[in-house]
Amino acid sequence: MDGEEKTCGGCEGPDAMYVKLISSDGHEFIAKREHALTSGTIKTTLGGPGQSAVNETNEVNFREIPSRVLSKVCMYFMYKVRYPNSSTEVPELPIAPEIALELLMDVSFLDWEIK
Amino acid sequence: MASFPPRVNEKEIVRSRTIGELLAPAAPFDKKCGRENWTVAFAPDGSYFAWSQGHRTVKLVPWSQCLQNFLLHGTKNVTNSSSLRLPRQNSDGGQKNKPREHIIDCGDIVWSLAFGSSVPEKQSRCVNIEWHRFRFGQDQLLLATGLNNGRIKIWDVYTGKLLLNLVDHTEVVRDLTFAPDGSLILVSASRDKTLRVWDLKDDGNMMKVLRGHQNWVYSCAFSPDSSILCSVGASKAVFLWNMDKYTMIRKLEGHHHDVVACDFSPDGALLATASYDTRVYIWDPHNGDILMEFGHLFPPPTPIFAGGANDRWVRSVSFSHDGLHVASLADDKMVRFWRIDEDYPVQVAPLSNGLCCAFSTDGSVLAAGTHDGSVYFWATPRQVPSLQHLCRMSVRRVMPTQEVQELPIPSKLLEFLSYRI
Numbered sequence: 001m002d003g004e005e006k007t008c009g010g011c012e013g014p015d016a017m018y019v020k021l022i023s024s025d026g027h028e029f030i031a032k033r034e035h036a037l038t039s040g041t042i043k044t045t046l047g048g049p050g051q052s053a054v055n056e057t058n059e060v061n062f063r064e065i066p067s068r069v070l071s072k073v074c075m076y077f078m079y080k081v082r083y084p085n086s087s088t089e090v091p092e093l094p095i096a097p098e099i100a101l102e103l104l105m106d107v108s109f110l111d112w113e114i115k
Numbered sequence: 116m117a118s119f120p121p122r123v124n125e126k127e128i129v130r131s132r133t134i135g136e137l138l139a140p141a142a143p144f145d146k147k148c149g150r151e152n153w154t155v156a157f158a159p160d161g162s163y164f165a166w167s168q169g170h171r172t173v174k175l176v177p178w179s180q181c182l183q184n185f186l187l188h189g190t191k192n193v194t195n196s197s198s199l200r201l202p203r204q205n206s207d208g209g210q211k212n213k214p215r216e217h218i219i220d221c222g223d224i225v226w227s228l229a230f231g232s233s234v235p236e237k238q239s240r241c242v243n244i245e246w247h248r249f250r251f252g253q254d255q256l257l258l259a260t261g262l263n264n265g266r267i268k269i270w271d272v273y274t275g276k277l278l279l280n281l282v283d284h285t286e287v288v289r290d291l292t293f294a295p296d297g298s299l300i301l302v303s304a305s306r307d308k309t310l311r312v313w314d315l316k317d318d319g320n321m322m323k324v325l326r327g328h329q330n331w332v333y334s335c336a337f338s339p340d341s342s343i344l345c346s347v348g349a350s351k352a353v354f355l356w357n358m359d360k361y362t363m364i365r366k367l368e369g370h371h372h373d374v375v376a377c378d379f380s381p382d383g384a385l386l387a388t389a390s391y392d393t394r395v396y397i398w399d400p401h402n403g404d405i406l407m408e409f410g411h412l413f414p415p416p417t418p419i420f421a422g423g424a425n426d427r428w429v430r431s432v433s434f435s436h437d438g439l440h441v442a443s444l445a446d447d448k449m450v451r452f453w454r455i456d457e458d459y460p461v462q463v464a465p466l467s468n469g470l471c472c473a474f475s476t477d478g479s480v481l482a483a484g485t486h487d488g489s490v491y492f493w494a495t496p497r498q499v500p501s502l503q504h505l506c507r508m509s510v511r512r513v514m515p516t517q518e519v520q521e522l523p524i525p526s527k528l529l530e531f532l533s534y535r536i
Binding site for chain 2: 073076079080083084089090091092093095096097100101103104105107108
């Protein structure tokens with residue numbers, strides 16, 4: 001997590017490894033650019049890998065997505081990376097039913113290419 | 116007669132990775148029958164694996180030890196090997212903390228097995244409320260064995276001792292299942308055309324007889340929230356029962372021959388049934404629609420052929436814990452792994468004379484029992500489920516299809532949530 005602090009500065013510029021996702025209630029989530037780009041919507045906003053973004057600070061504001069949903073999305077990024085496809089034991093990622101429906105709709109809005 | 120649809124190239128289907136085998140010990144006398152392994156089962160907490168070894172015995176092995184043996188000694192593991200007693204890390208001297216092997220002699224041919232735990236399975240609870248009426252001193256793990264003469268014997272898994280003897284069925288007890296909510300309610304399905312509901316917390320008191328089948332009952336399964344029971348049997352029968360009032364909810368029509376196995380998906384939104392008509396159907400249990408058909412014979416047989424001896428009977432079906440995969444065993448010497456959104460298998464494995472299959476508690480291994488009393492294990496196809504699917508399972512655990520249809524969401528999402536894609 002040491003790199004995290006330095007990398008906030010690394011959220012700047014076209015070659016940044018991390019991007020900042022901001023929820024509707026003001027929470028900021030820092031995620032790897034390659035994970036965030038699996039979303040078609042985010043890709044459009046940020047301009048794809050390696051391209052200079054319209055928004056120079058590589059931030060994406062989600063005005064309709066609250067932190068309780070966005071945090072789960074970021075957790076999913078890490079879950080997906082942690083258990084590659086060849087692994088035989090993949091535990092279930094718990095999602096509370098109260099946010100599940102909202103999460104499902106927001107993921108669809110984000111045009112996620114997760115299969 | 117092909118085993119796969121014409122557009123599928125059989126050679127391109129991935130072969131599953133074998134994990135191990137447990138071979139039945141050589142019988143002291145050569146008998147043609149009596150060796151069958153009719154059922155295999157994993158304990159709900161993953162601690163034990165049980166299988167009916169044939170010749171009236173059931174063998175219980177601690178599952179983690181078994182897996183370790185497979186890794187250490189290669190894939191073959193004859194059951195007579197000296198039982199290793201590997202104590203668990205946190206052993207504090209209690210009997211429970213040293214899982215031991217047991218061989219239980221049941222006195223009669225064992226047709227069915229089921230583990231029952233007084234601890235509710237996590238998946239059945241959407242909110243974590245523990246509401247046991249009775250709190251046992253230590254968590255009980257029971258093994259129920261259904262026998263040829265209609266008796267059911269209940270054993271304590273940790274000590275191997277006989278606890279209860281339930282006598283009421285007049286014919287073979289073909290399947291047993293415990294309610295997953297920890298209530299120790301046991302349902303037995305028998306060739307005497309009935310199912311019986313027993314309360315093991317009340318000394319095995321028989322609470323109810325479910326009548327309605329016109330012929331042998333082959334199998335039964337509880338929905339994950341314990342509210343619905345599915346029973347399947349001869350003469351194409353698939354019934355759904357309300358387990359609060361013990362009334363029949365509906366009959367599912369569609370199979371052309373005896374239906375011999377059933378299993379719910381972990382969110383209770385799907386029901387898989389296997390039949391001698393060469394097919395596995397995936398149903399929506401809330402409204403009786405058939406969502407998917409998994410064929411084992413191509414071209415698909417006509418109803419008359421399907422209803423007879425077509426050499427391609429499907430014997431067993433099991434849902435994986437990720438809610439995305441289904442395994443089926445058929446008489447064409449193959450185990451097939453399916454994804455619920457494809458109509459051809461994603462992986463296959465060779466298996467002769469398979470009779471029953473079950474996924475391990477964490478879903479990573481499939482165990483299949485055969486006619487000669489052995490068990491074979493394979494690694495299941497695993498992948499990280501999509502976020503959409505995880506959300507779908509979470510929603511469907513608490514919402515039946517009728518409620519889903521009422522949601523104010525776009526139709527594409529509605530279809531996805533109803534598993535109609």
